[in-house]
Amino acid sequence: MNSKTPCTEIDLERGLRESGIREELVQACKVLYAVKAAGDGLGGHLSFRLDEKRILIKPRPVSWRGLKPEDLIVIDGNGKRVDGAAGERSAVREWPIHAQIYAARPDVQCVLHAHPSASTLMAALGIAVEPLDQDCAAFAGRLPMLDNGAVSIATPELGDEVARVLGKGGAVLLKNHGSIVAGADVAYVCVTAYRLEKVAETMLRAATLTKLPVMSPETSAAILQAREAVEPGAGSKMNQERWQMMRDYYL
Template identity: 30%
Template sequence: MANSLDDPKHVLVDRAARRMAEEFGDSSLTVRQKLALTCRVLFDAGHDSGLAGQITARGNRPGTYYTQRLGYGFDEVTEDNLLLVDEDLQVLEGDGMPNPANRFHSWIYRAREDVTCIVHTHPLHAASLAMLEVPLIVSQMDTTPLYDDCAFLPTWPGIPVGNEEGEIISAALGDKRAVLLAHHGQLVAGRTVEEACNLAVLIERAARMQLLAMSAGTIRPLPDDLAREAHDWTSTPQRHRATFAYYARRALRRHPDCVAPGTVIG
């Protein structure tokens, strides 16, 4: 016999949150492994655009971060070929050179102490929406993690290899977790690698849904209070860990070379 059918919503929400906190603890994966898996997840999710795009995560020492080697696509990144660089993009660990466009990541890390991972890519649908100079519209339940959490940069500053681009892009991002860059692509800034991975997958899906909806009619807005509730419910560390683990297991089946043999994902 059910005992919870008369419980109010807030009681059920709190109960589920406690259960998830117990069930989905910290991962045993290293930062390098999480980044390598994220690259494969994003490749499979349509974020591939040749050598365009970067992924970074803070290193153990201040002013350092891990990133992929220039010349390697997202489908070639492994935990062993990632680089550790400083804010001048000097390589501290690894062989090769980083993408010169990584410079603007340093500006975001300096402005946002809460950010530990940045994903910038040019996926087809996000880039297409950016061509229209139209902000991302969140109007469907699955995309609510981005509700009122995706900024918009309406002008293209050109190639992002100068300090000016760092100032412009970090200012446009502000305190949001994502930004759509006109005539360019998307960027997400996560508190964890798991969060950044999930939001990057989601922003491309949201852009695709928006383009489809725009072609069929007028997009109707979500009720603000319910959208904010859904944003918060889907933005917990536990939800991000659970979602990332699923994406990572799927990626590992397709790309077993990206991490050491025997790596276990929860």
């Protein structure tokens, strides 16, 4: 009898944790859609690593705005649904983006893949981010791009390629396709995805007003050097604050 008690408590704790994660992912989907970081809302997915074997993910047929906690599905590292009817794998066609990043990056708990219009166009035009403002400075020189002929990332091999190009970073662009943001928590992913789309809008606007690059290599280098000096103070706490503000504005 006693041996069952801890198990029940662990199950309860696990259930509470999972329902909290489901709730936060639903909030994230609504906010990401509202700030256009989820593109037109017709493609893409947001996921969270529940444990070594299970990934909680938004399936494609459910809208980013109308999603409910129970609409999220659980898949394993092979893209197979493990919490319900089999045969619904096609609902998350590009599952290898998530599975292969989680496999390669133990520090990553949350992954977003979407087709936001400004980021996608910036990548298609091959525009490199310049440190025109503080948001741009956060991405300049840290935004790799994968050019794989715009194929869907529907195999583990293609997912591995994404993880390789992402490296230790937090975002990667897919040329003629979209973007991926990966990080330690939902706050990081939402804040980074929001800033990335804003940065892309800034760069595209700059491209309509002047010839790129706007800045001299010396000016860029000086700003990026200053960035390295101040950044250790930022990080997780700031993302949590910003994520709370985003929920405040958009939920």
